[in-house]
Amino acid sequence: MTPTTRDDCLRRDEKDPLAGFRDEFLLPSGTVYLDGNSLGALPAATPGRVARTVEQEWGERLIASWNEAGWWEKPRTLGAGIAPLVGAAPHEVVVGDGTSANLFKALVAALRLNPERHVVLGERGNFPTDLYITEGVSEIMGAVERRVHADNRAALAGALAAGDVAVLLLSHVDYSTGALRDMAEITRLAHANGTLVVWDLCHSAGALPVELASDRADFAVGCTYKYLNAGPGAPAFLFAAERHHAASRQPLTGWHGHARPFDFSAGYAPAEGASRFLSGSQPVVAAAALEASLELWQRVDLGLLREKSLALTDLFIEATRPAGLRLATPREPERRGSQVSLRHPDGYAMVRALIERGVVGDFRAPDILRFGFAPLYLRYADVFDAAQALVEVVRSGEWRDPRFAVATGVT
Numbered sequence: 312m313t314p315t316t317r318d319d320c321l322r323r324d325e326k327d328p329l330a331g332f333r334d335e336f337l338l339p340s341g342t343v344y345l346d347g348n349s350l351g352a353l354p355a356a357t358p359g360r361v362a363r364t365v366e367q368e369w370g371e372r373l374i375a376s377w378n379e380a381g382w383w384e385k386p387r388t389l390g391a392g393i394a395p396l397v398g399a400a401p402h403e404v405v406v407g408d409g410t411s412a413n414l415f416k417a418l419v420a421a422l423r424l425n426p427e428r429h430v431v432l433g434e435r436g437n438f439p440t441d442l443y444i445t446e447g448v449s450e451i452m453g454a455v456e457r458r459v460h461a462d463n464r465a466a467l468a469g470a471l472a473a474g475d476v477a478v479l480l481l482s483h484v485d486y487s488t489g490a491l492r493d494m495a496e497i498t499r500l501a502h503a504n505g506t507l508v509v510w511d512l513c514h515s516a517g518a519l520p521v522e523l524a525s526d527r528a529d530f531a532v533g534c535t536y537k538y539l540n541a542g543p544g545a546p547a548f549l550f551a552a553e554r555h556h557a558a559s560r561q562p563l564t565g566w567h568g569h570a571r572p573f574d575f576s577a578g579y580a581p582a583e584g585a586s587r588f589l590s591g592s593q594p595v596v597a598a599a600a601l602e603a604s605l606e607l608w609q610r611v612d613l614g615l616l617r618e619k620s621l622a623l624t625d626l627f628i629e630a631t632r633p634a635g636l637r638l639a640t641p642r643e644p645e646r647r648g649s650q651v652s653l654r655h656p657d658g659y660a661m662v663r664a665l666i667e668r669g670v671v672g673d674f675r676a677p678d679i680l681r682f683g684f685a686p687l688y689l690r691y692a693d694v695f696d697a698a699q700a701l702v703e704v705v706r707s708g709e710w711r712d713p714r715f716a717v718a719t720g721v722t
């Protein structure tokens with residue numbers, strides 16, 4: 312049942328089995344933070360962990376830490392920490408580079424695994440880096456790029472039925488509308504048409520349970536700085552299904568992906584497993600922040616997380632109805648990520664006015680007011696208050712103040 316009054320919300324907070332996690336984050340007071348889908352909050356354990364890596368591992372043990380502190384193995388040990396959060400085996404996930412670089416590697420590898428075909432199918436309206444990387448990959452590989460509306464099942468089925476699609480790249484949760492795609496069904500459809508699938512998990516890892524192995528995904532990439540709380544620009548991850556390990560060839564063949572990097576031999580030989588997707592040395596200090604947040608994430612019951620996420624998004628959808636903004640996010644819970652998007656042509660000014668009231672969301676062109684719900688540190692009462700604030704901002708017209716009108720810098 313969706314709580315309808317603030318008192319209901321306070322009672323829900325008292326009974327919330329995830330409530331204790333809020334104390335494990337450092338949150339600014341007086342703010343309701345609904346932007347964890349762009350940059351997740353800081354876990355309380357992170358500053359100490361980063362300091363230990365800098366002061367002890369680097370400062371005192373210097374080069375010895377590559378072995379002693381496990382620096383060399385971090386792409387694999389951190390990958391193993393992400394694996395249970397995305398339904399993968401530990402050796403199927405590696406951590407390193409950024410999402411965009413990993414998209415490049417996964418798309419090229421998938422094209423090479425399907426050499427008779429030359430089409431990369433993407434989705435209209437995907438996050439721009441996915442579109443841009445697809446363009447770049449297509450140019451280098453001599454492939455042809457096509458785009459469909461991912462939420463139009465007939466169009467997707469039709470594009471796959473053409474029989475020439477080597478690889479399909481989709482976001483599991485759309486960054487703009489928050490629509491959640493059926494990974495199992497779409498992957499089955501793609502495979503039935505001879506197409507491999509790369510899933511972008513940026514808006515689903517840490518937002519809901521993901522089942523890469525049982526849904527038969529081929530490849531996946533994702534960032535760790537949103538729902539996984541690893542900090543700005545934190546290293547990304549790449550999943551390669553075990554069945555593709557032996558035959559996969561990715562293009563950025565650096566020495567960390569070599570079978571025997573310390574042979575210093577002249578020729579490249581790919582490592583076993585997902586390690587062949589690694590390239591070069593990684594930012595170890597940034598990896599320490601990811602390690603701290605993953606320790607917290609190992610204790611999270613993803614079923615409870617999903618339950619609370621749907622309850623929070625439901626609450627926000629219902630409580631913001633009086634604002635009269637059009638809902639862009641699917642109303643059905645099974646088609647919704649952990650986000651609510653509302654449409655209005657003046658959404659930018661409305662979001663700015665709301666931020667001034669201490670409720671942080673963001674705006675995505677052309678007309679999306681976007682709110683992300685991180686169940687580990689949001690309370691029902693916070694969401695109730697945020698919804699009330701939005702209704703007041705819209706009804707009062709305070710967003711019309713000229714200082715909210717001009718877009719500046721990063722949004």
Ligand SMILES: Cc1ncc(COP(=O)(O)O)c(C=O)c1O
Pocket residue numbers: 409410411412438440441482486511513514534547
């Ligand atoms: C779906 C999606 N893919 C990729 C990215 C980002 O790529 P990168 O981490 O390389 O900046 C984002 C957000 O920035 C995103 O929302």
Ligand SMILES: Nc1ccccc1C(=O)C[C@H](N)C(=O)O
Pocket residue numbers: 348349350438486513544721722
């Ligand atoms: N990495 C960033 C740096 C600066 C500003 C935004 C981002 C984002 O991650 C945007 C996000 N992918 C989004 O879905 O809007």
